[in-house]
Amino acid sequence: MDRSSGEGRLTGETESVDNAVDLVSRSRELETAAFDAVLEDETASRIQWATPDGLEIVGRGVAARFTATGTDRFDRIRTQASRAFNGLAHDGPEHARPRAFGGFSFHDGHEAGPPWTGFDAASFVVPQLFVTRTDDGTWLTAVGEHSDTVADRLERWHDRLTNQPATRPADATPGVAATRRTTSQTAWTEQVDTALERIADGQLTKVVLAQSLSVDLEEPIDVPATLERLRRRYPNCYGFLVDHDIGGTFFGAPPERLVSKRGACVETEALAGSVPRGETPAEDEAHVDRMRDDPKFQREHGLVVDAIREQLAPLARDLTVSEQTIRRLATIQHLRTPIEATLEGEHHVLELVEALHPTPAVGGVPPDAAWETIRDTEPFDRGWYAAPVGWFDAAGDGEFAVGLRSGVAADETVTLFAGNGIVADSDPDEEWDEVQLKFRPILDELR
Numbered sequence: 001m002d003r004s005s006g007e008g009r010l011t012g013e014t015e016s017v018d019n020a021v022d023l024v025s026r027s028r029e030l031e032t033a034a035f036d037a038v039l040e041d042e043t044a045s046r047i048q049w050a051t052p053d054g055l056e057i058v059g060r061g062v063a064a065r066f067t068a069t070g071t072d073r074f075d076r077i078r079t080q081a082s083r084a085f086n087g088l089a090h091d092g093p094e095h096a097r098p099r100a101f102g103g104f105s106f107h108d109g110h111e112a113g114p115p116w117t118g119f120d121a122a123s124f125v126v127p128q129l130f131v132t133r134t135d136d137g138t139w140l141t142a143v144g145e146h147s148d149t150v151a152d153r154l155e156r157w158h159d160r161l162t163n164q165p166a167t168r169p170a171d172a173t174p175g176v177a178a179t180r181r182t183t184s185q186t187a188w189t190e191q192v193d194t195a196l197e198r199i200a201d202g203q204l205t206k207v208v209l210a211q212s213l214s215v216d217l218e219e220p221i222d223v224p225a226t227l228e229r230l231r232r233r234y235p236n237c238y239g240f241l242v243d244h245d246i247g248g249t250f251f252g253a254p255p256e257r258l259v260s261k262r263g264a265c266v267e268t269e270a271l272a273g274s275v276p277r278g279e280t281p282a283e284d285e286a287h288v289d290r291m292r293d294d295p296k297f298q299r300e301h302g303l304v305v306d307a308i309r310e311q312l313a314p315l316a317r318d319l320t321v322s323e324q325t326i327r328r329l330a331t332i333q334h335l336r337t338p339i340e341a342t343l344e345g346e347h348h349v350l351e352l353v354e355a356l357h358p359t360p361a362v363g364g365v366p367p368d369a370a371w372e373t374i375r376d377t378e379p380f381d382r383g384w385y386a387a388p389v390g391w392f393d394a395a396g397d398g399e400f401a402v403g404l405r406s407g408v409a410a411d412e413t414v415t416l417f418a419g420n421g422i423v424a425d426s427d428p429d430e431e432w433d434e435v436q437l438k439f440r441p442i443l444d445e446l447r
Contacts, residue, residue, distance in 0.1 A: 118244040299423055316342060404417075
């Protein structure tokens with residue numbers, strides 16, 4: 001698919017990078033709507049965001065774009081966004097307000113080459129048109145620089161969405177023609193052994209090593225339909241789609257929240273340590289008991305909890321670490337510890353994202369030594385895999401998931417990513433099996 005023309009805009013309005021631009025936003029309630037029609041045009045910039053608690057947003061076009069590279073990318077995105085949001089005039093309910101959607105690469109040195117063409121080290125868009133669905137109703141919002149243009153777009157799309165069928169079929173799968181690994185099991189064993197040697201030498205306490213799997217499809221993929229199937233199968237996970245006007249589409253159904261912020265209230269979680277689901281409830285519990293009683297699992301999970309506590313503490317007035325629980329998904333079970341905090345002073349959600357990324361659940365301890373090990377051993381670019389994906393608004397509130405259980409689709413190929421935490425006493429064969437289990441959520445929806 002050639003999208004180099006930049007047909008991500010619905011009009012000829014200019015987008016914002018470093019220049020100030022005053023945005024106008026208008027919303028209108030939708031009684032019934034063809035929600036998915038917003039995503040039908042594959043030549044447009046598209047976003048989709050869904051949370052386990054019911055928020056769902058789909059959007060298209062570019063009213064403003066913020067991009068950055070380098071070590072100061074979080075600050076630069078925040079600065080660009082403040083210039084656009086400071087002049088924002090929104091006419092509509094609070095939950096239908098404009099937000100900037102996007103994410104960051106795992107490492108700030110990322111370069112946007114295949115399969116990550118179009119995905120800079122930091123990239124966000126404020127959609128020109130989006131639909132927000134919550135328990136309070138469904139609203140259509142248009143955003144731009146000119147009131148007349150925004151009003152016209154809002155009316156045209158309101159008519160279009162209310163005069164089409166409410167949903168479209170989402171059951172056809174593209175089929176898998178072949179798969180190719182970047183890491184053989186022999187190479188994986190060598191990588192794990194290298195990590196274990198560094199752990200034994202005291203250089204590392206934990207490192208997360210990942211693999212990628214290239215999947216050739218029998219038919220072109222309908223990414224929104226694939227994501228819809230994932231959401232039906234994993235309703236207690238996030239769902240995201242980020243599709244720029246060039247390159248591929250990054251999508252996934254991650255189980256892990258990186259952070260959410262509303263005012264001074266912050267919620268995050270530690271999600272580390274995983275076992276398969278059983279065939280029966282008794283087998284489920286047997287796997288969970290093994291995970292709870294195994295020092296290796298508890299050590300891995302505890303490192304994540306401790307790191308999050310330490311990273312948030314300088315920003316928080318108080319912080320609460322709750323009891324460890326189990327997150328059960330269709331094919332896998334995780335140890336989970338919820339963590340809440342109340343912020344001290346004013347902070348933007350991107351400050352929290354920067355403080356928390358990467359958690360030991362996707363990077364390691366200590367972070368610098370873990371990254372060096374990842375760079376030395378992994379034969380591919382992580383891109384946006386295992387990195388923050390989500391949104392923020394004019395108030396600095398927002399929510400981010402960790403880009404796990406994810407893949408990037410381009411033409412008739414999907415590249416999948418999965419990884420596992422390596423600590424002392426990790427067994428390469430067991431870690432290999434666990435990584436293959438993490439490929440399954442998306443792979444199963446492609447077959």
